[in-house]
Amino acid sequence: MLDLVFNAGPVVKLVLLILVYFxxxxxxxxxxxxxVIQRAIAESDRFLDFFWAKKRFxxxxxxxxEFSHSPIANLFREGYHEMLQFKKKNLDPTEPGDFSLKMDxxxxxxxxxxxxxxxxxxxxxxxxTFLATTGxxxxxxxxxxxxxxxxxxxxxxxxxGSASLAVVAPGISEALIATAMGLAAAIPxxxxxxxxxxxxxxxxxxxxxxxxxxxxxxxxxxxGN
Amino acid sequence: xxxxxxxxxxxxxxxxxxxxxxxLLVSILLHLLLPIxxxxxxxxxxxxxxxxxxxxxxxxxxxxxxxxxxxxxxPVTKKPEVKPKPKPKPKPKPKPVVKPIPIPxxxxxxxxxxxxxxxxxxxxxxxxxQPKPKPAVSKAQENTLQQRLDQLxxxxxxxxxxxxxxxxxxxxxxxxxxxxxxxxxxxxEAPVGMADGKGDEAGVSAIAFVQEFIQQQWSFSKYQASGNxxxxxxxxxxxxxxxxxxxxxxxxxxxxxxxxxxxxxxxSKQLPQPLPQSMEFHIFFNLKDMLDKP
Numbered sequence: 001m002l003d004l005v006f007n008a009g010p011v012v013k014l015v016l017l018i019l020v021y022f023x024x025x026x027x028x029x030x031x032x033x034x035x036v037i038q039r040a041i042a043e044s045d046r047f048l049d050f051f052w053a054k055k056r057f058x059x060x061x062x063x064x065x066e067f068s069h070s071p072i073a074n075l076f077r078e079g080y081h082e083m084l085q086f087k088k089k090n091l092d093p094t095e096p097g098d099f100s101l102k103m104d105x106x107x108x109x110x111x112x113x114x115x116x117x118x119x120x121x122x123x124x125x126x127x128x129t130f131l132a133t134t135g136x137x138x139x140x141x142x143x144x145x146x147x148x149x150x151x152x153x154x155x156x157x158x159x160x161g162s163a164s165l166a167v168v169a170p171g172i173s174e175a176l177i178a179t180a181m182g183l184a185a186a187i188p189x190x191x192x193x194x195x196x197x198x199x200x201x202x203x204x205x206x207x208x209x210x211x212x213x214x215x216x217x218x219x220x221x222x223x224g225n
Numbered sequence: 226x227x228x229x230x231x232x233x234x235x236x237x238x239x240x241x242x243x244x245x246x247x248x249l250l251v252s253i254l255l256h257l258l259l260p261i262x263x264x265x266x267x268x269x270x271x272x273x274x275x276x277x278x279x280x281x282x283x284x285x286x287x288x289x290x291x292x293x294x295x296x297x298x299x300p301v302t303k304k305p306e307v308k309p310k311p312k313p314k315p316k317p318k319p320k321p322v323v324k325p326i327p328i329p330x331x332x333x334x335x336x337x338x339x340x341x342x343x344x345x346x347x348x349x350x351x352x353x354x355q356p357k358p359k360p361a362v363s364k365a366q367e368n369t370l371q372q373r374l375d376q377l378x379x380x381x382x383x384x385x386x387x388x389x390x391x392x393x394x395x396x397x398x399x400x401x402x403x404x405x406x407x408x409x410x411x412x413x414e415a416p417v418g419m420a421d422g423k424g425d426e427a428g429v430s431a432i433a434f435v436q437e438f439i440q441q442q443w444s445f446s447k448y449q450a451s452g453n454x455x456x457x458x459x460x461x462x463x464x465x466x467x468x469x470x471x472x473x474x475x476x477x478x479x480x481x482x483x484x485x486x487x488x489x490x491x492x493s494k495q496l497p498q499p500l501p502q503s504m505e506f507h508i509f510f511n512l513k514d515m516l517d518k519p
Contacts, residue, residue, distance in 0.1 A: 020256070023256065024249070024252050024253055025249070025252070027252035027255060027256070028245065028249035028251070028253075029245075029248075031248040031251055031252060032244060032245050032248040035244070035248070036244075123236070126242065127242075127245075
């Protein structure tokens with residue numbers, strides 16, 4: 001099988017090289033994303049338990065350092081940070097130029113949470129586009145290599161004037177390895193892409209839910225005040 | 226706040242997130258592992274099997290001292306029939322008239338495929354060698370009438386024997402066909418060697434192989450020569466099977482025959498298989514023998 005690779009023409013070799021690159025990077029992304037997303041989900045789960053157990057923002061804020069990989073914990077950190085700043089500014093209204101004065105806390109926290117959600121989504125979805133790209137174009141690149149290889153093979157037949165199976169078969173076999181590599185790169189990439197997209201969507205849903213709940217709590221606190 | 230925003234921005238733009246490089250390394254290692262796994266024994270290999278090529282004398286390894294057996298392995302039970310064949314060069318030309326229609330024996334050492342004989346025939350072969358007379362040299366001294374008569378008879382003889390031989394070949398072929406259909410795997414049972422083998426190596430005798438190969442390159446019309454010319458040639462092949470030099474130790478006396486031999490030897494200057502070592506062969510080329518080849 002390796003002979004096929006080494007005997008291939010320069011264009012087919014280039015195609016194979018590109019495909020190997022795609023395969024390498026997409027597998028690296030798959031491994032990376034598996035670890036990142038698994039950790040994100042597990043830590044988010046633990047954080048939510050922690051959050052509902054503590055029932056106090058300052059206690060949660062103290063323990064938040066444990067959950068640095070959870071997007072929901074990051075959401076809470078952003079919202080809490082915003083709240084603290086708001087409180088600080090309200091307690092010390094000596095800075096007339098500050099644009100956070102006299103604003104609605106819920107709205108401020110809500111914006112901070114939305115921004116944090118966007119950031120976390122971007123972080124979670126990073127690299128996934130590469131998987132999508134690999135999944136869609138690797139077969140085409142492979143096909144290109146095959147077509148090129150078969151063109152070469154037919155040219156060889158034309159020059160030798162012999163069209164027996166023994167002459168045709170090795171060239172076609174050489175050419176087909178490009179398609180095989182393209183598919184080998186594309187299949188895991190597509191599977192990984194769909195899997196991770198599903199997980200990321202679940203996390204985004206969780207982040208949205210948490211944002212709403214946090215905002216509810218903040219609003220209740222404000223009304224209570 | 227500002228610094229954390231910058232940090233996030235940088236992280237989003239960066240090619241390698243922390244931890245991604247390790248994963249890239251893992252991926253590279255896994256990809257390198259793939260060809261190693263491919264060549265490891267637990268991946269069933271799909272070898273492209275070449276169709277077996279059968280060329281009678283080339284099937285077996287060429288050895289210097291072949292053991293007793295058959296060039297093409299066949300059941301052991303057949304061996305006794307092959308062995309009693311006469312070893313010396315048959316010279317069937319000058320036959321007395323009283324003799325029953327002779328069947329010129331096959332030249333055993335060069336025969337690619339020993340043919341099991343039908344039952345009655347081996348007897349005929351066995352009794353034949355005894356009444357063998359002296360070659361034509363002695364005859365030359367007799368009177369010319371006798372010579373002419375003999376020649377005529379020899380020609381007649383030859384015709385008859387040829388007919389008989391053809392019949393026999395047909396019978397043998399039918400026999401061999403029947404035999405091959407009966408026997409499941411003859412190769413498995415018989416020792417590989419030569420009928421006259423005395424050595425201890427499994428394979429075919431080098432001299433038989435060379436003689437057979439030269440004979441395959443040989444073309445001659447039997448009308449170009451009369452009688453039974455015989456030439457002795459010394460050939461020296463190196464281990465790669467290349468002819469280094471050759472020499473006629475004995476000319477046959479028939480220039481056409483000698484020339485045909487020279488042509489055949491020139492064509493055989495490269496054997497299709499290497500020899501076990503550099504070897505020198507003394508080969509007798511006998512016209513009758515060579516024409517007898519089916």
